[in-house]
Amino acid sequence: MTVELGHFAVLLALLVALLQGLLPLVAGARGQALARPAAGLQFGLLALGFAALLQAFVTHDFSVAIVAAHSQRELPLLYRFSALWGGHEGSLLLWVLLLALWGALLAWRAPGRLPPAFAARVLAVLGLLGAGFLGFLLLTSNPFARLSPVPLDGHDLNPLLQDPGMALHPPLLYLGYVGLALPYAFAVAALLEGPLQGAEERWQAWTEAARPWALAAWSCLGGGILLGSFWAYYELGWGGWWFWDAVENAAFMPWLVGTALLHSLAVSARPGGAFRHWTLLLALLGFALSLLGTFLVRSGVVSSVHAFASDPQRGLFILGLLGAAVLGGFGLYGWRALQLRAPAPAKPLQLGSRAGLLMLNNVLLAAACGTVLLGTLYPLVLDALGAPPISVGAPYFDTVFVPLMLPLLALLGLGPWRRWDAHEPWQAQRPLLPLALGAVASAVVGALVWQQGLGFALGLAAGLWVLASTLALALRGSWATWRGGPRPPLPRWGQWLAHAGLGLFVLGVTASRHFEQTHEFSLATGQGLHAGALHVTLESVRTAQGTNYRALQAQVRVEGPEGQRWLLQPEKRLYGPRQVVMTEAALQRQFGRDLYLSLGEALPDGRWSLRLQVKPGMTAIWLGALAIALGGGLAAWGRRQPRPQLGQQAAPTGVPTPKEPGTAPPLDLLPPPLRGIP
Amino acid sequence: MKPRHLRLLGWLAVLGLLGLALALLLRAFEQNLVFFFTPSQVQTGQAPEGRSFRVGGLVTPGSVQREADGLGLRFEVGDGAHQLPVRYRGVLPDLFREGKGVVAQGRWMQGEFAAELVMAKHDENYLPPEAAHALEAAQAATNAGGKP
Numbered sequence: 001m002t003v004e005l006g007h008f009a010v011l012l013a014l015l016v017a018l019l020q021g022l023l024p025l026v027a028g029a030r031g032q033a034l035a036r037p038a039a040g041l042q043f044g045l046l047a048l049g050f051a052a053l054l055q056a057f058v059t060h061d062f063s064v065a066i067v068a069a070h071s072q073r074e075l076p077l078l079y080r081f082s083a084l085w086g087g088h089e090g091s092l093l094l095w096v097l098l099l100a101l102w103g104a105l106l107a108w109r110a111p112g113r114l115p116p117a118f119a120a121r122v123l124a125v126l127g128l129l130g131a132g133f134l135g136f137l138l139l140t141s142n143p144f145a146r147l148s149p150v151p152l153d154g155h156d157l158n159p160l161l162q163d164p165g166m167a168l169h170p171p172l173l174y175l176g177y178v179g180l181a182l183p184y185a186f187a188v189a190a191l192l193e194g195p196l197q198g199a200e201e202r203w204q205a206w207t208e209a210a211r212p213w214a215l216a217a218w219s220c221l222g223g224g225i226l227l228g229s230f231w232a233y234y235e236l237g238w239g240g241w242w243f244w245d246a247v248e249n250a251a252f253m254p255w256l257v258g259t260a261l262l263h264s265l266a267v268s269a270r271p272g273g274a275f276r277h278w279t280l281l282l283a284l285l286g287f288a289l290s291l292l293g294t295f296l297v298r299s300g301v302v303s304s305v306h307a308f309a310s311d312p313q314r315g316l317f318i319l320g321l322l323g324a325a326v327l328g329g330f331g332l333y334g335w336r337a338l339q340l341r342a343p344a345p346a347k348p349l350q351l352g353s354r355a356g357l358l359m360l361n362n363v364l365l366a367a368a369c370g371t372v373l374l375g376t377l378y379p380l381v382l383d384a385l386g387a388p389p390i391s392v393g394a395p396y397f398d399t400v401f402v403p404l405m406l407p408l409l410a411l412l413g414l415g416p417w418r419r420w421d422a423h424e425p426w427q428a429q430r431p432l433l434p435l436a437l438g439a440v441a442s443a444v445v446g447a448l449v450w451q452q453g454l455g456f457a458l459g460l461a462a463g464l465w466v467l468a469s470t471l472a473l474a475l476r477g478s479w480a481t482w483r484g485g486p487r488p489p490l491p492r493w494g495q496w497l498a499h500a501g502l503g504l505f506v507l508g509v510t511a512s513r514h515f516e517q518t519h520e521f522s523l524a525t526g527q528g529l530h531a532g533a534l535h536v537t538l539e540s541v542r543t544a545q546g547t548n549y550r551a552l553q554a555q556v557r558v559e560g561p562e563g564q565r566w567l568l569q570p571e572k573r574l575y576g577p578r579q580v581v582m583t584e585a586a587l588q589r590q591f592g593r594d595l596y597l598s599l600g601e602a603l604p605d606g607r608w609s610l611r612l613q614v615k616p617g618m619t620a621i622w623l624g625a626l627a628i629a630l631g632g633g634l635a636a637w638g639r640r641q642p643r644p645q646l647g648q649q650a651a652p653t654g655v656p657t658p659k660e661p662g663t664a665p666p667l668d669l670l671p672p673p674l675r676g677i678p
Numbered sequence: 679m680k681p682r683h684l685r686l687l688g689w690l691a692v693l694g695l696l697g698l699a700l701a702l703l704l705r706a707f708e709q710n711l712v713f714f715f716t717p718s719q720v721q722t723g724q725a726p727e728g729r730s731f732r733v734g735g736l737v738t739p740g741s742v743q744r745e746a747d748g749l750g751l752r753f754e755v756g757d758g759a760h761q762l763p764v765r766y767r768g769v770l771p772d773l774f775r776e777g778k779g780v781v782a783q784g785r786w787m788q789g790e791f792a793a794e795l796v797m798a799k800h801d802e803n804y805l806p807p808e809a810a811h812a813l814e815a816a817q818a819a820t821n822a823g824g825k826p
Contacts, residue, residue, distance in 0.1 A: 237772075351688035363692065367699050374707065389714040389811055391732065396710035400703050407695065520768050522748035572772075581772045600769035603748040611769045
């Protein structure tokens, strides 16, 4: 019964979403008043439907088709929850639930921050998107379908997904994916409003209001990608953390465009700021890419652990939704863009100014996204045309992506130090020169000491430069506060955290690419050998019993050159009814490097094949990525600055306050070493 | 230098960067495309020598032979029409089985395919699309009555 109630609630939610989508657009002020309650109601109904299915999973109701397909009696409680989004139907329900959650949050936060009519239009766009996906859910992938006869036990959850990281990865990633619908909806609503009086104020209001939402969605997306990558690292048993496969790229492309969007929002939110049309386009593009990702992953075009079923009907439906959202958004843009002409900036864009550098940032990020798109779609297009299959390997992405990122990193260290207009003395940026020289010198020394090539030196220099420049900014900000200056706003700290995280990430990637070692060997029990500086002994192999699997567990002693000893226990697991074999690698995490040991197969003569990987820099990679996501969250959370009343943007005269708190405190507030020599 | 010239220079630099990026992109793309060949195509001499490509098919039952150290091994991949000898060193993926689908990436050297990478996919029932393609192509060729 509960399941049928849930089904009914989701049907009602579709109705509510349609009303939320249409009324504000056609029924004037009265319809607009309905948008906010409708958004709340839609979320409530979907939450009911979701809860009904959760209950079916927890109580092992195998008469529900998706419970039978993705769960079984012995499955631990946590995985019974996550099994709900372990299959196509359930994960799609999660998708629409989270879309409705964003809508409800916006409806809650809107009063006082957004003009009511504008908020209603944004909610209407979200309602239409929700209705489209609810239609998709109910017509092609009903998660509430029952089975008859009822099976005695379920088919089990794919053992790869039985992992805490995997339980959290989809919700967080989806929050990011569907969260990009908010900037999209903001852009569409702004385009719908068309030319009105006071375009300048409305541009600023639009961009300021969209910014926290874009930041929040971007952080969730980054966090979701991080969790997925973290999981792939320890669960797939290969020791890699990024494979450039189509599914990863599908999530990475919206993240790249989202990054570009955040930075272009920063420029266009300024009075008379530049590239506003570009910002609109990015907002549209971000969500279009996230829909493209959904299509790639869910339609079965790409074969991976994410593609649950290749059902052409589903693929066509998502393609239809993608087409409607993209054509709708971009068509509207094409129609309105000329009318929405932004007032010409008072001064032409200076390349050396912060705005100019942010433009370069956007060019590079867009180019990077384009290269990923090409590498991802080209094999699929060829395949669709019936040509023999080809694949674009990781080397392509490495060759193209890294050269695009290096100038980006170089600019990143410089940009936040520059003022918005380029006409300023360089004194305030004096510390940059020693920092840059220091980074380059350390990189050269590092490359010589470790006998590495140019790639290593460039990576090291870029990482150190970004880290040093960002830390110096944070120090300068704190120092100014300590001396009684303005306190840097929370978003500024978010920016610093994310930038420092990127620097750390780059260092980690550089270390892992250049110092990684792989040793493959076979050992009989009791036997040992030297692998690099380490000595490895296979002590025994025994059977072990987990809650829902049987395992062969090897006891491997690894000894370091300075007498360190670790016991690693890699396993081969055999899971439940499907009898699936899985390699469970043993990981010895240390700050500087990870030891990663996977158990291969038993050889005919009783020996075992083993693979030992020494992976430096992994901690820096994870911490860096985490800092990037957290930094975005921090920036979304805090208030940027007290909103100036419309029409009075000039700073109060008298006290020489800087234009933007925290960016560039007056010179006399700086600590002597940062003050430079006049 | 006047500000106008400086600006011009800046824009030229942007254009240059874009051009460079495009050139790099196309070069990398061209070099890193990995083509796919069926065992039949390789055996009839259609695959390039010395360039990395992928082959797929089913591991011929009874063909897996190990070298003394246990890590090096040879096996055959077939598509129903032709067999292709493959040489590989390293730990095999969990789902590598005789009679099951497999995709290998490597080079064709002296009548033997030297694999650098052997892939078998996540799911026990799942046939890698490339392997499925190889079987279909061989099947179609046999049905048409001619050897490919």
